[in-house]
Amino acid sequence: MDWTWFHRFGSPPHLYGLAGRLVPWFAWPAALAIAAGLYGGLVLAPPDYQQGDGFRIIYVHAPSAWLSLMAYTWMAVAAAIGLVWRMKVAHAMAASCAPIGAWFTVAALCTGMLWGKPMWGTYWVWDPRLTAELVLLFLYLGYLGLRSAIEDPQRADRASAVLAVVGVVNVPIVRYSVEWWNSIHQAPSVMKFGKPTISWPMLTPLLIMFVGFTLLFLALVLVRVRGEILRRERQARWVSEVIAA
Amino acid sequence: MSGFLSMGGYASSVWPAVALTFGIIAWNIVAARRSFAAARAEARRRIAAGDPS
Amino acid sequence: MLRGLSFDVEGGQYLEVTGSNGAGKTSLLRTIVGLVYAESGQVTWNGLGIHADARAYHAQLAWLGHESPLKADLTPAENLRFALGIRRRVAAAEIAGALTEVGADGFADRPVRTLSAGQRRRVALAGVMLAAVPLWVLDEPQTHLDSAGQGLVGRLIERQIAAGGIVVAAVHAPLPVPEAGTRRIGLSSK
Amino acid sequence: MLRGLSFDVEGGQYLEVTGSNGAGKTSLLRTIVGLVYAESGQVTWNGLGIHADARAYHAQLAWLGHESPLKADLTPAENLRFALGIRRRVAAAEIAGALTEVGADGFADRPVRTLSAGQRRRVALAGVMLAAVPLWVLDEPQTHLDSAGQGLVGRLIERQIAAGGIVVAAVHAPLPVPEAGTRRIGLSSK
Amino acid sequence: MSGTWQAARLVVERDLRLAFRNRGQLLHPLLFFAIVATLFPLALSPEPSRLRDVAPGVLWIGALLASLLAVEFLYREDAQDGTLEQFALSGRSLTWLLFAKTATHWLLSGLPLALMSPIAAYALAVPPAALPGIVAAVSIGTIALSLLGAVSAALTIGIRRGGALLSLLTLPLAVPLLIFGAQATARAIEGSDMAAPLYFLAAFAVLGVTLAPLAAAAAVRISLE
Amino acid sequence: MSGTWQAARLVVERDLRLAFRNRGQLLHPLLFFAIVATLFPLALSPEPSRLRDVAPGVLWIGALLASLLAVEFLYREDAQDGTLEQFALSGRSLTWLLFAKTATHWLLSGLPLALMSPIAAYALAVPPAALPGIVAAVSIGTIALSLLGAVSAALTIGIRRGGALLSLLTLPLAVPLLIFGAQATARAIEGSDMAAPLYFLAAFAVLGVTLAPLAAAAAVRISLE
């Protein structure tokens, strides 16, 4: 197998330039998809037969929740690569994922809570999925806290990478243990979460939203990763050339 | 239009949720650009000061 | 931070690193023992980069930093027994001998907590001596030592290089070591 | 531990305390500043036992121990502002001047965390200087300092005694201070 | 006196600046509190009615432990780097300097905890009407806790594993606070009159303000010896 | 290999000796556990039936916090006095040396906690028949907790307010342990079959034994850098 692409990708100046060129290719389609998905979801899709128009929160809630999990996975994979190959670029990638993931975890939690109020009559119940998402937020905060507590960027990268890898093992474990826990204690009857029967006119905007959020995530990561690369490479010659230009 | 805005009685949930999500998206865009701009300004400052470390 | 530095040291040599405050002596020594990674350039031992087989390299060196690595609740003798024990088998008599040599026999059985700054430094030096390894890396070994203590450090280094070992030390005032076999490098800030 | 010791010091004098490791220099100095109580005998200041009005006595003295009392997260300038500020009003210019004098102007705005051992010691010395009090009690002030730093300590002490102040310092090697006005006492263990 | 006042102000300013230079660390007691409040439903049961029953206990034990965690750092750095020694030898009233430190500490840990408590309470299925009363009770309670902690923390300065001993010294003394605090919270949840337990909490806080700094100063002097 | 074994044995011996030289400190996590277990009845209600209901939660949160408190000190002194640096430069497997340290730590904190848990459980009105099951669950759970803590503690070495960050890192990771531990305890109290949750706890412990020392060694090296 030819590994040159891997090394090329791992070279900071290369990724710095590539990321800069790619950003618009993700950002504009993301804007388009999100606008279309929102229009489809809020205007075109028919109301749900049970929840009426309340179900439309799904078009912001589900993509946010999806993004929060995807960002964590990316972060852990990047962190593992950084640890194993001592690759600065991978650490820069992991560091870029964390704040985005944390913010969208907050978004998923808040929109979920706003949805919960009309559906369950309260903003919060200890449902397994909710609880797991809350624990995910704590994991993100721990990661960010550890990173900010360590002065030296190299050390911060490597220490937080260990945490990200340990944490990713934990996410599914938490998810299933929480499920098990709640199925044994009888669950409050208000919240039968089950999948709403969803029809194509409802599903299509949602799928477009998923695509839009994914593209948005990639665009955000690419913008951030350039800054992170600069922070890690400040003594390299290519930086002065790029900055002077 | 007012029917659309009232969201079939769920306006008080749907609109805050949408606003919040887009607020967070906007903030993320601003924060990402700021983080990059800060790193670049820092690099520029160091180069101008001739400080290689 | 450190630039344009290149040197090699051979068995039987004492390398004295000097430089004003903040010149980078401590940073250099920590790079040599492998506690920090050099940003560019590398440290080699017997021709091999030290991170290639770090464990084998570490088995050959003894490191003494600004602080003396001693447990406050153990006595000097116990401290040495445990610290050295993870490297090799040491007999109690050997430890007692080393403590006498550094002038620590008077307080070998008191918890380190009650020792003065200089007394601790002496115990730490006994530890370096007992490691019985070819390479010593010492950061300001004579801190807190009285003039007899300075002489002691000189004698220990002299003996180590006579036996074919290598000593690298950062100091502010030259140690009393014979000129033959001594090399000096001075670091300067900027 | 310390026995049969009796001495007094007057304005304009520098008292240099020497003694081998563990002789009791640190213990003596901590007794003088009142951090530990003498088991027998007493320390007097202007004829009064120092514990009689400890606060008034402490307002007259500056103490520098083995460690430099600096906050790792603040810069040298901030450190001095807060440390001195609780004693008296200090102007920013005064602090900047003192930092320049001890050769710390190059890193006055970096967190202390990133400074080398000797750089920290210099900042701590600036603090002693700025206290503007008659009595200085210093435990091994020249630790970690390079030779320029040794000269600096000598100059600071010289100036303080020229202004009629008193300096008591424990050292291992004599500081470069003029003989006139210098008194030495040697402690010996046992 | 004006000198003492000036000195105390500088101590406050310094501690605030140090805290903001490590902004992330301000969040830790809060997060700890949030996590403990999350762990309880996990360890007990997710049922709202049962959660509501244990809410007062969980809130107060969480607040107590979080504030204990925070107070552990009140003097630690100052003791390690010699600042405390310099305070004691500054010729200023150590009592005042320590009072300034403790007040800043409450501002940075107790107050945020109080502001956070309604969120945790809501998660434990406490009805919204009870939340203002809970904030009041936790605010006053944390003042007393900070002062109490300041004394025990001073007693454990320089002890190697001070943290554990600190809990041991503080927790028994905090029992009355816990009882009245939990009582106030329970009454807030029921919607009945919470004046009596609040009054007791306030009395402890006042007692603390007058006595704790004196005791802390004495303890610091002893620890430095 | 025999050298590594010998080195690990010496680490165990050293830590045991240090612990016994400060015998009093061995009691701290235990007392903390005991105090938390007593605070609950005070903050909630002394009724046996209600206490029995909350007993699993209280026991496990108490054990979790006590073990967190203890693990904070796992490396602190060794990091401060340079011993850890010497370990890393000893030419021995750091993984093994840290495994030895963690094992000793469990022996000195987790095991006593497990032995103490029946007393606390009894105070919470748990029927005596449930006590052996509780001891088993807490023993296995604390093994996993010690190992988990050993990793997070290694990550926070040298961080100024490591303790608070340590809780933040460990508590979310400990959620599954808490759930299965509380479940095992609840079943022990009901008298039903506790094999399934015990089995999960044991699986975590085994996973920890194999992976945690490796992660801890990596983290220690990073912290020393």
Ligand code: HEM
């Ligand atoms: C604080 C409250 C909530 C949180 C933290 C939360 C969390 C999540 C998470 C993590 C997902 C993604 C799951 C996955 O991709 O596997 C998700 C998806 C979803 N949530 Fe929520 N949720 C909350 C409230 C609600 C409410 C109240 C409803 C509706 C009654 C709801 C309906 C949905 C639906 C329909 C999906 C997408 C379909 C699916 O993936 O199964 N959520 N939520």
Ligand SMILES: Nc1ncnc2c1ncn2[C@@H]1O[C@H](COP(=O)(O)OP(=O)(O)OP(=O)(O)O)[C@@H](O)[C@H]1O
């Ligand atoms: N973490 C850090 N971040 C930035 N600069 C640092 C850091 N650590 C050290 N330095 C700087 O690196 C330089 C070298 O420091 P080092 O400790 O190696 O000096 P040194 O020669 O040992 O000095 P001393 O004689 O005072 O011990 C100093 O200018 C110091 O301020």
Ligand SMILES: Nc1ncnc2c1ncn2[C@@H]1O[C@H](COP(=O)(O)OP(=O)(O)OP(=O)(O)O)[C@@H](O)[C@H]1O
């Ligand atoms: N807590 C204590 N308990 C018992 N003995 C102690 C205690 N502290 C110090 N000593 C002993 O008192 C003596 C004097 O110690 P001190 O620290 O004053 O010495 P010093 O002259 O400052 O030495 P150095 O030059 O090494 O700094 C030493 O022998 C020391 O071992």
Ligand SMILES: [Mg+2]
């Ligand atoms: Mg140095």
Ligand SMILES: [Mg+2]
């Ligand atoms: Mg001394």
